[in-house]
Amino acid sequence: MEKVDSILCKVFGLKEAEMNDDLTMKDVGRWDSLTHMDLITSLESELNIEFNMDEIMSMKDIKSIKEITEKKALGSS
Amino acid sequence: MIIKDSIVVLTGGAGGLGKAIAENLIKNGAKVMVLDINKKALGELKHTLPDVTVYDCDITDEKQISRTVDSIIKKYSNINILINNAGIIHNEPLFNLMADKKKHSIENWKKVLDINLTAVFLLSSHVVEQMIMKRTKGLIINISSISAKGNEGQSAYSAAKAGVEAMTKVWAKELGRYGIRSVAIAPGFMDTDSTHVALSEQILEDVKEEILLKKLGDPHDIAKTITSVIENDFINSTVIEVDGGMCM
Numbered sequence: 001m002e003k004v005d006s007i008l009c010k011v012f013g014l015k016e017a018e019m020n021d022d023l024t025m026k027d028v029g030r031w032d033s034l035t036h037m038d039l040i041t042s043l044e045s046e047l048n049i050e051f052n053m054d055e056i057m058s059m060k061d062i063k064s065i066k067e068i069t070e071k072k073a074l075g076s077s
Numbered sequence: 078m079i080i081k082d083s084i085v086v087l088t089g090g091a092g093g094l095g096k097a098i099a100e101n102l103i104k105n106g107a108k109v110m111v112l113d114i115n116k117k118a119l120g121e122l123k124h125t126l127p128d129v130t131v132y133d134c135d136i137t138d139e140k141q142i143s144r145t146v147d148s149i150i151k152k153y154s155n156i157n158i159l160i161n162n163a164g165i166i167h168n169e170p171l172f173n174l175m176a177d178k179k180k181h182s183i184e185n186w187k188k189v190l191d192i193n194l195t196a197v198f199l200l201s202s203h204v205v206e207q208m209i210m211k212r213t214k215g216l217i218i219n220i221s222s223i224s225a226k227g228n229e230g231q232s233a234y235s236a237a238k239a240g241v242e243a244m245t246k247v248w249a250k251e252l253g254r255y256g257i258r259s260v261a262i263a264p265g266f267m268d269t270d271s272t273h274v275a276l277s278e279q280i281l282e283d284v285k286e287e288i289l290l291k292k293l294g295d296p297h298d299i300a301k302t303i304t305s306v307i308e309n310d311f312i313n314s315t316v317i318e319v320d321g322g323m324c325m
Contacts, residue, residue, distance in 0.1 A: 037254040053210050 021063035081106030089163025091118035093269030097296035136196040166275040193237035214256035249314030265320025268293040289322030
């Protein structure tokens with residue numbers, strides 16, 4: 001999901017080469033609870049989906065963000 | 078935001094200003110939960126406004142706040158609007174040359190800050206938790222005062238209200254991403270019992286001279302401002318002064 005990668009890089013200030021699925025909040029300087037929500041609103045707006053709070057709180061690393069988002073996006077189409 | 082059927086938590090709703098706010102919201106179809114520490118006033122309010130739901134709650138006590146918010150959520154499953162209106166006015170100079178105890182009482186300082194600032198912080202954190210977890214696009218309205226700019230004889234009160242205005246802006250910055258707005262309303266001198274208790278009639282006459290409209294405000298002026306803030310989804314992170322044109 002290229003779009004998700006692009007949103008992740010933009011919100012968390014990451015270069016493409018820095019992205020990897022194992023990154024968590026403590027690995028990324030710009031990733032805190034507030035920017036986590038910025039990510040959510042960007043993903044929801046760009047992909048026309050809506051997460052529930054359980055999903056939002058489960059997104060603890062890049063891998064889970066991508067998996068949950070993909071599942072949501074496929075479920076919505 | 079539509080007022081009709083919104084669940085509104087209002088603190089200090091049994092006092093002069095609070096009662097006008099509650100009345101106006103009920104008239105517009107909101108479901109209003111009034112939190113107040115004054116059981117007698119709550120009873121009187123319930124008698125005057127039977128549609129209001131009253132909760133005996135000391136908002137400086139976090140356990141009571143938690144219990145009350147849980148109770149509201151259990152019954153209504155959501156809170157859309159929080160109006161932090163409860164507060165006390167207190168006049169005491171930093172140094173009173175003519176008094177036996179000359180320095181401003183630390184007990185009074187703590188009491189004023191507890192009720193006017195800490196309580197706002199505590200209740201808002203509990204209500205915002207509910208709003209965020211339920212993804213409610215909510216609204217917090219904090220009742221400040223023109224005294225936030227610094228009124229002589231009001232170290233504690235002015236400091237508390239300035240703090241309320243600062244928190245309003247902090248919350249707007251933090252909570253906008255969740256779709257939650259945060260707005261402060263700063264009334265000037267209003268014609269309420271607490272104003273008449275806090276200030277002598279002679280002082281109030283002097284105050285009226287300083288107001289461009291030469292009169293005290295009506296609590297319903299604040300109630301109407303609240304209606305506008307609720308209905309206008311683009312009002313956010315601001316302090317709206319409702320003071321008849323009084324510069325402090």
